[in-house]
């Protein structure tokens with residue numbers, strides 16, 4: 001299976017379990033790999049035959065602006081449900097970093113994989 005990916009997409013969102021986190025936007029960095037057969041686009045050279053990573057990046061930005069999750073797990077769950085359903089993804093792997101959330105750590109976060117390659 002081929003992979004279409006987005007790396008280091010930063011989004012601003014309200015996220016966190018502590019009181020102070022409910023009143024600020026924090027930055028998440030998203031790395032996303034999506035299983036997709038690009039053979040048709042290789043042959044046609046046409047955007048409509050592939051998975052448009054710019055459209056997916058826009059979806060992630062929209063979702064970040066429209067939700068105020070407590071946990072990263074909830075954010076990732078909503079995101080994966082939406083992407084799998086919209087783009088019929090057979091396999092997806094996502095890494096979401098919450099930047100500067102924990103003292104002395106550059107980032108903390110989750111890696112979640114769904115489906116099979």
Ligand SMILES: Nc1nc2c(c(=O)[nH]1)N=C([C@H](O)[C@@H](O)CO)CN2
Pocket residue numbers: 015016017018021070071072073098101102
């Ligand atoms: N597994 C998780 N652990 C923690 C989360 C989370 O979303 N998933 N969130 C927090 C706080 O919001 C933290 O980011 C604030 O520093 C703590 N642990």
